[in-house]
Each structure stands twice: as structure tokens, then as C-alpha cells.
Amino acid sequence: MPTRILPAVGDADAARSLISLLSQLPDAEPVPPVTDSTQLIDTLARLAAESVDELPEVLVVHERIGPVPALELIREVALRFPAVGVVLVTTDTSPGLFAAAMDSGARGLVGLPLGYDELAGRVQAVAQWSKGVRRHLGHGADLFGGAGGTVVTVSGAKGGVGATLAAIQLALAAQASGRSTALVDLDLQTGDVASYLDIQFRRSVVDLAAITDLSPRVLADAVFRHDTGLALLLAPGEGERGEEVTDRAARQILGALRSRYEVVVVDCGAQLSGAGATAVETADTALLLTTPDVVAVRGAKRTVRMWDRLQIRKAEETTVVVNRHTRGTEIQPQLIQRITGTALAGTAIPANFKELQGVVDAGRVHELDHRSTVRQALWALAGELGLVRAQEGNHRAGRGGRGLRRRKE
Known part of the structure; x- marks a missing residue:
């Protein structure tokens, strides 16, 4: 089954570059990107309202998302849609930022400029994690909580x-x-x-x-x-x-x-x-x-x-x-x-x-x-x-x- 990947990036050039690489990943199915934090949450909520299975397995959040800062956005996604694996794409790959991203709920971090091998490895690992979580939950909407209250x-x-x-x-x-x-x-x-x-x-x-x-x-x-x-x-x-x-x-x-x-x-x-x-x-x-x-x-x-x-x-x-x-x-x-x-x-x-x-x-x-x-x-x-x-x-x-x-x- 293809891995659905949702890119979230506010910069048009960065979006094109990210989607180009994601399209080359094996068994990957990139969906149309979202350009800001409000659109992202609305999109995930709409999909979750239909079915938990409609949600993408992987969400790739670029550091240039807004208006809500990337780490705050990741935290909200992790709270409301806990079976969606989040990957942060950022120029800052320092241990401090890595720890902050993990604390916020991200499952991985990829540095800029993007490289195929690093992106592919991280996305595949997060996709496997997401699918494992969903199997553990038994696809139960009552446990997942869907779009939240x-x-x-x-x-x-x-x-x-x-x-x-x-x-x-x-x-x-x-x-x-x-x-x-x-x-x-x-x-x-x-x-x-x-x-x-x-x-x-x-x-x-x-x-x-x-x-x-x-x-x-x-x-x-x-x-x-x-x-x-x-x-x-x-x-x-x-x-x-x-x-x-x-x-x-x-x-x-x-x-x-x-x-x-x-x-x-x-x-x-x-x-x-x-x-x-x-x-x-x-x-x-x-x-x-x-x-x-x-x-x-x-x-x-x-x-x-x-x-x-x-x-x-x-x-x-x-x-x-x-x-x-x-x-x-x-x-x-x-x-x-x-x-x-x-x-x-x-x-x-x-x-x-x-x-x-x-x-x-x-x-x-x-x-x-x-x-x-x-x-x-x-x-x-x-x-x-x-x-x-x-x-x-x-x-x-x-x-x-x-x-x-x-x-x-």
C-alpha cells in the first residue's frame, strides 16, 4: 500500500523542491501540499472526520510554514492526530533543535538542503511507525479521537x-x-x-x-x-x-x-x-x-x-x-x-x-x-x-x- 505523504510548506520554491524529491521515493504518494498552519489543521480535521484511515501516514513540515511556528504546529498535530508521523525539514540540525522537535512530537528531522537518501530513510521509518500505531489501535476512531473536540x-x-x-x-x-x-x-x-x-x-x-x-x-x-x-x-x-x-x-x-x-x-x-x-x-x-x-x-x-x-x-x-x-x-x-x-x-x-x-x-x-x-x-x-x-x-x-x-x- 502506498505511503501517503502530506507536505506543509509556505514557500513555493521550497514546496516544488520537496515535492520533486518525495515523488521519487518508492511506494510514496505525495498529496497536494498545504501552505499554512490553518490550512493544514483544517485539512487533517476534514480527513479525520471522514475516517482515521483517510489521514496521511507522514506529514512533512517545512520550517517555513506559518503563521504558527513549526514546533508549535507539530505539537498541535501530535496532540490532535497522534497516529500521523511528523518529519521536520529545517536548516538547523543542532542537538538542541533535534531535542525540541522530538519533545514537540516529531518522529524525525531532515536537514536542508535536502538529500534523497536522508529524506527517503526518514520518511520510510516514520511511515512504518505510523502504520504500526494504527495496527495497535485497531483503526479504532474511539481511541484515536479523530479531529478532536x-x-x-x-x-x-x-x-x-x-x-x-x-x-x-x-x-x-x-x-x-x-x-x-x-x-x-x-x-x-x-x-x-x-x-x-x-x-x-x-x-x-x-x-x-x-x-x-x-x-x-x-x-x-x-x-x-x-x-x-x-x-x-x-x-x-x-x-x-x-x-x-x-x-x-x-x-x-x-x-x-x-x-x-x-x-x-x-x-x-x-x-x-x-x-x-x-x-x-x-x-x-x-x-x-x-x-x-x-x-x-x-x-x-x-x-x-x-x-x-x-x-x-x-x-x-x-x-x-x-x-x-x-x-x-x-x-x-x-x-x-x-x-x-x-x-x-x-x-x-x-x-x-x-x-x-x-x-x-x-x-x-x-x-x-x-x-x-x-x-x-x-x-x-x-x-x-x-x-x-x-x-x-x-x-x-x-x-x-x-x-x-x-x-x-
Whole structure:
């Protein structure tokens, strides 16, 4: 059976040179190259969604890939697609770089300029390793994990619009449907997830920030297991420590969570940090919560434009959710959609604070009555986003709400 090899290189000349050599390898079947890290992850996720057997045995990552640096990209691939063997092509063949590449999950390293013998030997060895791993797993998608879990971020147009409550209820809905779910508080300075769930915790997301090898055991030690079954990764009790969670650390942490849980809900708050920006950029669906008032809608528009300017996320790839909606308000969801230029969730959350006051004051929002119209709307939103198992086959929201738009059309 031919060995499928996927080249990942951003430079056109380097790509031609690499593909030319790969085509000469015996029993090799190079597939069309990918030119950046986003395209690579999307391609692997699409193939894994069809079948684990559709994934290439070997991935050749050139050092000129971007925008995510090669070693970070290799780490993400190793976490999400562990049966794909990765070879790094680089001009730096020093022991230090070799060790860093192995720590990131690479199975081999080839120096530049490329030589046929070295490339052939390394690719063949990695291909044999990959095929052995797949035989060991028995081609079982349940062990492999495929494309990994779905990541949904919830951001607020401004403070106080209800982003944390929404994130908690979305996570609870997913968990209640039987999907393993993690809830991450990336509102690093002012996160309130712990307060809303009335829990005392010892570890937080900061404890993972400086760790380069996030093994399942290390991840489990930092996660708080709630009575509802939710896995919680909380914001630090000392807000100033939030600066320790860099964008690189956030990417690694979310990648590790994605590989372990079917659904990962991230509360990003209303203030943009490097970690929050990374979460929004890499999320399958990015929700922006707003209330139907002038100040909040202006905040939503400002946030959408900022994300676009910083190339975090395009407006059309962001989904606005309207909270505290009433039929009598002058600003209706369709107007908010036109103002922001975003996708619009089909479910609006009604204004009914009386339902919430008791559980919010007690810090037990997970005990919100199932007859509550707010809870019903948020759980319906979870279904609309494809987070609950019952609707998993029919509703899988694409990146930033593209799936929502397609369903409406």
C-alpha cells in the first residue's frame, strides 16, 4: 500500500523542491501540499472526520510554514492526530533543535538542503511507525479521537452582558447530553466561573502555562471535576498572574483539552488578552454576546472590527448572540446583525432576571430550574451549535458560525 505523504510548506520554491524529491521515493504518494498552519489543521480535521484511515501516514513540515511556528504546529498535530508521523525539514540540525522537535512530537528531522537518501530513510521509518500505531489501535476512531473536540468561545461585547452565564449553561447542556465537556475560564483577570459554581479551587490555568509537555496526568491534575461532571479549568485567584498565560501557552492548553474532551467551552470575558485572542482565532465557533442596547451593540461592533483588524477573526466568521431580548425593544437581533456584519444565532436569550437571581446570588447557576426560559433558550442554543449529542449528526457549526448561515439559507 502506498505511503501517503502530506507536505506543509509556505514557500513555493521550497514546496516544488520537496515535492520533486518525495515523488521519487518508492511506494510514496505525495498529496497536494498545504501552505499554512490553518490550512493544514483544517485539512487533517476534514480527513479525520471522514475516517482515521483517510489521514496521511507522514506529514512533512517545512520550517517555513506559518503563521504558527513549526514546533508549535507539530505539537498541535501530535496532540490532535497522534497516529500521523511528523518529519521536520529545517536548516538547523543542532542537538538542541533535534531535542525540541522530538519533545514537540516529531518522529524525525531532515536537514536542508535536502538529500534523497536522508529524506527517503526518514520518511520510510516514520511511515512504518505510523502504520504500526494504527495496527495497535485497531483503526479504532474511539481511541484515536479523530479531529478532536469542538471548541466554542464565548466573549462579551462589554462587561455584564452575561457571557459567563451563557458559557456555563452551554457547557452544562453538552455534558448533560452525554458528551465529555471542559469549561475553561480565560477571563484571566476577572473570571467568575468559580464564583458562579460556588467552588473553592487550588489549581488554575496558570499552573499549565509554563509546562511544555501537557501529558494527560498533568492536565488532569489542573482540572477541577465539578459535581455535574464538567471538567473546569479556572482563571487564577490572583488576577495579576493571568499575564503568565501567553498566547503560545493558550494554544497548547486548548490543543490538549481538544484532544481529551468532545466539547471545550471557553469563557473569554470582555477584555481581549493574548490568550483570549488565540482562543477566538482557533475556535470552531466564536460567539459574541450582546444585549439589545446602544452601548452594548456599539461594543459588539467595536469588538468585531478589532478582531478583523488584528486578523483574529473575520466578522462573517463570528456569531452574535442576543441576550436579554424582548419583543418590545427597539433594537432587534436582525438590526444588530446588520450593524455588526456578523452571523446571527437563531436563538435569542430572553430577559428574565427574576429566574436567575436566586441561583446567581447563591453561586449555583448549575441548579437553574429546567423550566426557566433563560435555561431553555441557552440549551436550545447549545443544540443549534451542535454541542449536544442528540443533534450532533445534524448540527455541526462551522468555523465562527458558517454552519449557522448555511442552515438558514
